[in-house]
Amino acid sequence: AQSVTQLGSHVSVSEGALVLLRCNYSSSVPPYLFWYVQYPNQGLQLLLKYTSAATLVKGINGFEAEFKKSETSFHLTKPSAHMSDAAEYFCAVSGNTGTASKLTFGTGTRLQVTL
Amino acid sequence: DADVTQTPRNRITKTGKRIMLECSQTKGHDRMYWYRQDPGLGLRLIYYSFDVKDINKGEISDGYSVSRQAQAKFSLSLESAIPNQTALYFCATSDSRQGTYEQYFGPGTRLTVT
Numbered sequence: 476a477q478s479v480t481q482l483g484s485h486v487s488v489s490e491g492a493l494v495l496l497r498c499n500y501s502s503s504v505p506p507y508l509f510w511y512v513q514y515p516n517q518g519l520q521l522l523l524k525y526t527s528a529a530t531l532v533k534g535i536n537g538f539e540a541e542f543k544k545s546e547t548s549f550h551l552t553k554p555s556a557h558m559s560d561a562a563e564y565f566c567a568v569s570g571n572t573g574t575a576s577k578l579t580f581g582t583g584t585r586l587q588v589t590l
Numbered sequence: 591d592a593d594v595t596q597t598p599r600n601r602i603t604k605t606g607k608r609i610m611l612e613c614s615q616t617k618g619h620d621r622m623y624w625y626r627q628d629p630g631l632g633l634r635l636i637y638y639s640f641d642v643k644d645i646n647k648g649e650i651s652d653g654y655s656v657s658r659q660a661q662a663k664f665s666l667s668l669e670s671a672i673p674n675q676t677a678l679y680f681c682a683t684s685d686s687r688q689g690t691y692e693q694y695f696g697p698g699t700r701l702t703v704t
Contacts, residue, residue, distance in 0.1 A: 484630065507691050518594075518680060518695035519633075526690045565632060569691045577623075577648075578693055582632040 477502045477568045481581035489589050494538075494553040496584045498566030501547065508549040509567040509578065510540055519565065525549060536560070561588045593617045594696035596681050602702045609668045611699050613681030620686050622664040623693060624648075624656060627678040636679075639664055640686070671703045 482497040500506055507526050511519040523534025530542040536559075540551045549566060563585045567578040594615045603609050613622065621640050625633040625648075635648030637656040645658055653675060657665045668675055678700050682693040 509692060511695075518697045519682075521692055521694070524690060524692050577635065577638060578691070580625075580633040582630060 477506065477579045479566050479568050479579055479581035481564075481566050481584050483584055484582065485585045485587065487587040487589060488556045490558055491555050494551070494556045494560065494586065496551040496564050496566075496586065498540075498549045498551065498581060499547050500549060500566070500568045502568055507569045508540075508542060509569070510534065510538070510549075510551050511565045511567060511580075512536075513563045513565065513583075515562070522551070522564070556586075556588045558588050558590075561586055594681060594683055594694055596679075596696040596699050598699060599697065600700045602704065603671050604704055605672055607671050609671050609701065611666045611679055611681075611701070613664045613666070613696055615662050615681075615683045615694075615696075617683055617685070617694060618661075619683035619694070620661060621684040622658065623682040623684075624654075624664065624666045625680045625682065626650065626675075627680060627698075633680065636666065668701075668703075671701075673703045676701060676703045 478501045480499045509524045510522040512522050513519050523532045525532050525542045533539045538553045563583045565583050566581040569578050597612045623638045624636040627633050634650050636654050639645045639658045642658050655667045678698050680698050681696040684693045
């Protein structure tokens, strides 16, 4: 069974500062990993995904994430925060066999960007 | 046009009423899912369907039922709504041919049970 832990339910950064949102996973098989973003009153939008190719994954809006198997982590980063990045971010994990398309989500991290 | 649509977008209902939430998709995906979102709990899977004849319970299926009327349509029913079913409900789809399992979400239905 898979699980995801997102450290920090709320993160606040200044505009222009580094964004770091943490995600650790547990999986009995090599995982596929995802970051989704949810803007207010909207559904979830895929930011990026790791599917066992390159360990550094680039996504939309300048975000990227690095898969570190030794640390069971998939942290999301962006070098310079913008006001429009304020949203809730969810990390999700899927096994890659059988009923693998079931995703397990973390509890989310709300990102606040201040001037 | 949105690829995954949900109706209604907002609904207020009373305890004991039967409610149906509908989801339609034009993505041609074979797999569909229903989740609920509660503050601080993330998204939890209610039911999922890998094709029209394959429906499975998720982690929190009690009090809910589903119907997969066609590949493009997947409905969620609350037979007798209760206040703790007040939540944001999302439908999602995925394509088994992609092999990478990402899901695509609808805009959500905000349900309030009074």
